[in-house]
Amino acid sequence: MNDFSTYFFWGWEHIISLDAVDHILFITALAVVFRLSEWKKVLVLVTAFTIGHFITLWLSVLDLIRFSADWVEFLIPLTIVITAIVNLFNISDRLSIRLHYALALGFGLIHGMGYANAIRFSLMEEQSLGWSLLAFNLGLEIGQLFVVLSILLVGGLVSRFTKFSMRLWVVVISLGILLLSLNMVVDRIPKF
Numbered sequence: 001m002n003d004f005s006t007y008f009f010w011g012w013e014h015i016i017s018l019d020a021v022d023h024i025l026f027i028t029a030l031a032v033v034f035r036l037s038e039w040k041k042v043l044v045l046v047t048a049f050t051i052g053h054f055i056t057l058w059l060s061v062l063d064l065i066r067f068s069a070d071w072v073e074f075l076i077p078l079t080i081v082i083t084a085i086v087n088l089f090n091i092s093d094r095l096s097i098r099l100h101y102a103l104a105l106g107f108g109l110i111h112g113m114g115y116a117n118a119i120r121f122s123l124m125e126e127q128s129l130g131w132s133l134l135a136f137n138l139g140l141e142i143g144q145l146f147v148v149l150s151i152l153l154v155g156g157l158v159s160r161f162t163k164f165s166m167r168l169w170v171v172v173i174s175l176g177i178l179l180l181s182l183n184m185v186v187d188r189i190p191k192f
Contacts, residue, residue, distance in 0.1 A: 003128065004135040011139025014115055015147060022076050022184060023111060025177050027147050029083040030104055032173045033096060035166065036152040041097060045104050046144045052108020053115075054137045060116035061129060070190040072113040077184035079107040080177060087174035 015023050030049070034042050059065045083103050086096075158164050164172075 004131060007132045007135035008139040011136040011141075012143045013139075014136075015140055015143030022080060022114075022181070024147055025181055026076075026080045026083060026107065026111065027144050028151055029080055029087060029174060029177045030100055031148045031151045032155065032177075033087055033100065033170050034152065036156045039152065042148050042152065043145070045100055046141065046148055048101050048104040049108040049111070049144065050137055050141045052105045052110075053112035053140060054133065056109045056112030057116050057136070058133060060113070061133070067113045067116070068190070070188075072110065074185065074188040074190050075110050076114050077181040077188060079103075079110055080181035081185060083107070084174045084178035084181060087170055088178070 014020055015027070027046070027049070030045055031042055034045075056065070060067075083100075086099060086103065155166075155169055158169055159166055
């Protein structure tokens with residue numbers, strides 16, 4: 001059980017620590033388009049991201065896939081840029097929700113690669129690989145839900161106590177995320 005809690009807290013820290021700013025920006029970009037009343041949709045969204053993340057970790061730990069760390073570190077902020085740009089275009093709610101689900105699952109695969117290289121060796125030594133991965137991803141999921149709940153609460157407070165419309169809130173946050181993540185993309189361009 002001690003290993004379970006260790007991996008759970010690794011998952012939690014993977015999303016909550018200051019070193020995880022790229023993951024926090026991505027989750028924020030995904031969640032900012034939702035209201036607190038849409039929490040069920042957001043739960044599905046976060047779970048889709050975790051599933052993508054889990055698949056990549058699992059395949060990496062089994063040494064079925066390997067990725068260049070430089071390319072992964074470049075692709076992660078690129079996923080954030082794409083998600084922020086999607087937020088800036090006012091598309092139909094139905095299409096937007098489906099698109100965000102697809103982004104969460106697909107880009108979860110890429111984000112999972114970012115941690116796969118770091119955690120692979122530790123997990124490979126574990127006899128209970130399944131439990132370790134489950135614990136890590138549960139910690140990740142709980143951490144993401146904490147971030148998402150914070151975003152939804154702040155968004156609700158902003159729309160209630162200011163003159164910000166939901167659309168303006170999404171645009172302002174998405175522009176900020178876009179600028180921060182573009183800077184990360186430029187800083188992380190791989191060397192050929």
